[in-house]
Amino acid sequence: MLVIICLRCSSCGRDSEASSKMEDFYELELNIKGLSNLEESLDDYLSVEALNGENQYSCESCQKRVDATRCIKLRSLPPVVNFQLKRYVFLPKTTTKKKISSSFSFPGQLDMGKRLSDPSSNYIYDLAAILIHKGSAANSGHYVAHIKDESNGHWWEFDDECVSSLGFHPFGEKPGKSSDKADQKSEGTSTEGSVANGNNSSHHEAALTSNMGEMFSSTDAYMLMYKRSSKDENGIKSNNIVEASNSSLPRHLMDEIDALNASCVNECGEYLSKKDNLLASIQERRQEVKSVITEAPATPDDDSYFWISLDWLRQWADNATPPSSIDNSPIQCEHGKVPASKVTSMKRLSAKAWEKLLSK
Structure with missing residues (x-):
C-alpha cells in the first residue's frame, strides 16, 4: 500500500519536501490501547498530530523551528490489507513488555474507500484471516491462525499440525445458538449479528452473504487480514478482482508440494517395512x-538335569538381544561348584531346555 507522511507548517502553510514522497508498506500498525474497535484505531492512525513545544518542526521555508501538523495519508491499497494490532506495549519503568488483553472489535466487512486521500467506493474488504496469540504474557504463549476458505466461506483453525473446522464464523459457532437466532428473526425480533469473545450466534446463511454490519471481538487477536471483495458496496461483482477459486498455485510451488508428498510416501513405506x-x-x-520355558521343568524322575543362574535366565528371556552364552559364575564358588547358599539364586532345568539354550 502507498502511504504519504504529510508534514505541514502552521506558519506558512507549506508541506515539507518529504510529504511528496510515497512509501510502500506491507501492513498498517494500529494502536489498540484505550481503543475498542478497528474504526477507532484507523481514526487514530490517520489523525492529525500537532507538533509543538519540544516537538516543533524545522521548516525549510521559514528557516526556523515552528509549530506544525503531521498526518498519514493512504494513496492506494493492495488486494490484501494486513492490520498489525499493537497488543504489546513497552513499560519503561520495568523495561519489559506487557500484553494488552482488552477486547477489540472488528467488522466482517470493511469499507476502506473513505480512508483514502482520494475517497473511492471500490475498496470494500472482507475479513479473510485472524492471527491469535494465546497467553497472558508478551514473551510467551502460543500462536494460531483462523483462515477463511474463500470458495465456501468456511473458517478453519490452524494450530500447529492440528487443523479443525470452525464453521461459518471466524471463532466457531456456539452450539444451539444458530437455530435460536433464526427463530428470533422469524418472529420479528431485532438482533445484531455480533460475536463476543469468539462466540457468534448468527445463522449459517448470513455468513455466506455480505455481512456489513456483522462484528466480531477478541482479546487475543493481534493481526487481521482483509481481502478486497469481489463485489462492491451495491453487491455488484467487480471485474478487476480475481477470485481465489479461479486461480492456481504457481508451478514451482506445485513441484515442491509433489516432492514433499513423494518424500512422505517413501518415509511412510520405510516406516511400515521397519515396523x-x-x-x-x-x-x-x-x-x-x-x-525353552515349556521344556524347562525337570521332574523328580529325571536323571539328567542342570542348574542355571536365575539372573542370567531372566536377562535371556526379557531382553530383545539375549546374552550370547550361559554364565553360571554368579552361583558358583571358587572351585566351580554350586554351594547350598545359592539355592534361591538358581533354577533346575531339564536336559532338553539346557540343550536348547546351549544351541542359541
Whole structure:
C-alpha cells in the first residue's frame, strides 16, 4: 500500500519536501490501547498530530523551528490489507513488555474507500484471516491462525499440525445458538449479528452473504487480514478482482508440494517395512523363549538335569538381544561348584531346555 507522511507548517502553510514522497508498506500498525474497535484505531492512525513545544518542526521555508501538523495519508491499497494490532506495549519503568488483553472489535466487512486521500467506493474488504496469540504474557504463549476458505466461506483453525473446522464464523459457532437466532428473526425480533469473545450466534446463511454490519471481538487477536471483495458496496461483482477459486498455485510451488508428498510416501513405506520386520522379530523371539520355558521343568524322575543362574535366565528371556552364552559364575564358588547358599539364586532345568539354550 502507498502511504504519504504529510508534514505541514502552521506558519506558512507549506508541506515539507518529504510529504511528496510515497512509501510502500506491507501492513498498517494500529494502536489498540484505550481503543475498542478497528474504526477507532484507523481514526487514530490517520489523525492529525500537532507538533509543538519540544516537538516543533524545522521548516525549510521559514528557516526556523515552528509549530506544525503531521498526518498519514493512504494513496492506494493492495488486494490484501494486513492490520498489525499493537497488543504489546513497552513499560519503561520495568523495561519489559506487557500484553494488552482488552477486547477489540472488528467488522466482517470493511469499507476502506473513505480512508483514502482520494475517497473511492471500490475498496470494500472482507475479513479473510485472524492471527491469535494465546497467553497472558508478551514473551510467551502460543500462536494460531483462523483462515477463511474463500470458495465456501468456511473458517478453519490452524494450530500447529492440528487443523479443525470452525464453521461459518471466524471463532466457531456456539452450539444451539444458530437455530435460536433464526427463530428470533422469524418472529420479528431485532438482533445484531455480533460475536463476543469468539462466540457468534448468527445463522449459517448470513455468513455466506455480505455481512456489513456483522462484528466480531477478541482479546487475543493481534493481526487481521482483509481481502478486497469481489463485489462492491451495491453487491455488484467487480471485474478487476480475481477470485481465489479461479486461480492456481504457481508451478514451482506445485513441484515442491509433489516432492514433499513423494518424500512422505517413501518415509511412510520405510516406516511400515521397519515396523513389519520388528514385529516379526518380536514374534520370533517370543516363540523362542516360549519353547525353552515349556521344556524347562525337570521332574523328580529325571536323571539328567542342570542348574542355571536365575539372573542370567531372566536377562535371556526379557531382553530383545539375549546374552550370547550361559554364565553360571554368579552361583558358583571358587572351585566351580554350586554351594547350598545359592539355592534361591538358581533354577533346575531339564536336559532338553539346557540343550536348547546351549544351541542359541
